[in-house]
Amino acid sequence: MSGARGPADGPAIEAHGLGRKYRRGWALKDCSFRLPAGRICGLVGPNGAGKTTLLEIAANLLEPTAGTLRVFGAAPGSAQAVRRTAFVAQEKPLFRRFTVEETLRLGRELNPGWDRAVAEAVVRAGDVPLDARIGTLSGGRRTRVALALALGKRPGLLLLDEPMSDLDPLARHELTGTLMAEAAEHGTTVLMSSHLLSELENVCDYLLVVSSGGLRLAGDVDELLAAHTLLTGARTGDGPPPDLARHTVVESRTDGRQVTALVRPDGPVDDAWHTEAPNLEELLLAHLRSPGAPPLVLPDARVGDSGDSGDAGAVAA
Numbered sequence: 001m002s003g004a005r006g007p008a009d010g011p012a013i014e015a016h017g018l019g020r021k022y023r024r025g026w027a028l029k030d031c032s033f034r035l036p037a038g039r040i041c042g043l044v045g046p047n048g049a050g051k052t053t054l055l056e057i058a059a060n061l062l063e064p065t066a067g068t069l070r071v072f073g074a075a076p077g078s079a080q081a082v083r084r085t086a087f088v089a090q091e092k093p094l095f096r097r098f099t100v101e102e103t104l105r106l107g108r109e110l111n112p113g114w115d116r117a118v119a120e121a122v123v124r125a126g127d128v129p130l131d132a133r134i135g136t137l138s139g140g141r142r143t144r145v146a147l148a149l150a151l152g153k154r155p156g157l158l159l160l161d162e163p164m165s166d167l168d169p170l171a172r173h174e175l176t177g178t179l180m181a182e183a184a185e186h187g188t189t190v191l192m193s194s195h196l197l198s199e200l201e202n203v204c205d206y207l208l209v210v211s212s213g214g215l216r217l218a219g220d221v222d223e224l225l226a227a228h229t230l231l232t233g234a235r236t237g238d239g240p241p242p243d244l245a246r247h248t249v250v251e252s253r254t255d256g257r258q259v260t261a262l263v264r265p266d267g268p269v270d271d272a273w274h275t276e277a278p279n280l281e282e283l284l285l286a287h288l289r290s291p292g293a294p295p296l297v298l299p300d301a302r303v304g305d306s307g308d309s310g311d312a313g314a315v316a317a
């Protein structure tokens with residue numbers, strides 16, 4: 001049976017006040033969000049922001065210190081969630097002495113809903129020899145085998161931790177296409193961390209941005225973009241023009257006499273400004289450069305009342 005679920009089945013992930021603390025502090029803190037089923041979600045944030053921590057909690061590799069996370073309504077460690085979730089970790093922990101063929105056979109034996117055709121197609125597309133031992137493969141080819149194993153499981157939720165970082169551009173393009181086609185065909189929800197901001201634009205329709213363990217942005221990509229405007233104008237005095245203050249300013253930069261700002265407009269923008277819609281990379285870079293900007297969690301990504309930290313409603317501009 002396929003683990004994929006449709007959007008009508010409720011959220012793929014729901015987190016309430018989720019936190020993970022280490023001796024040196026919180027890796028993830030008070031995270032509340034909902035990832036609707038069937039979305040391809042980019043998980044973005046600087047090094048050490050808490051992305052792997054979040055993915056590992058969802059994959060049942062790590063226990064939260066605070067709060068809860070549910071996968072299709074079930075605890076990550078439950079048989080139901082385990083069957084529906086696949087995780088490709090940064091280190092791709094495959095058995096190095098196994099051949100590719102033996103690895104795929106193991107996938108088949110461990111997963112009742114195994115899709116041999118899709119797993120073999122992913123491996124073949126990269127010209128990976130079936131009789132090669134995993135330990136002799138390049139990092140990129142090991143990634144391909146790990147993705148083949150994950151896709152062969154036909155998961156409802158696919159968790160990917162920087163999956164494409166060691167692939168060459170052609171392989172990245174080809175595997176991204178495969179991933180999206182699989183997700184579209186089977187309604188798979190994908191949550192993938194990535195630092196490749198420009199490539200996320202063509203892949204993701206949903207976004208979670210974390211920084212210093214906290215959630216900064218969450219929601220549908222088009223709605224998040226529509227909530228922001230890029231302003232360019234001439235500096236008139238010592239600071240930016242006064243009417244900027246009525247908007248929520250994510251980032252404001254001055255270069256000579258020119259001011260550029262990314263804002264969440266609160267009402268009409270003064271005609272003195274040149275306005276533009278930001279692209280996804282501009283939106284993300286501004287938020288990464290300004291981790292102190294007010295968070296924005298769109299209604300679709302907010303959790304219900306129970307256990308909610310309560311600030312999601314307050315932060316929506």
Ligand SMILES: Nc1ncnc2c1ncn2[C@@H]1O[C@H](COP(=O)(O)OP(=O)(O)OP(=O)(O)O)[C@@H](O)[C@H]1O
Nearest residue numbers: 022023026027045046047048049050051052053054
């Ligand atoms: N086992 C651990 N013991 C102590 N601290 C840890 C442990 N694992 C993670 N951390 C800390 O938790 C924070 C979040 O780490 P995490 O790996 O989740 O970040 P990340 O966003 O995935 O980073 P990157 O982009 O570099 O992969 C970091 O400050 C990290 O040092």
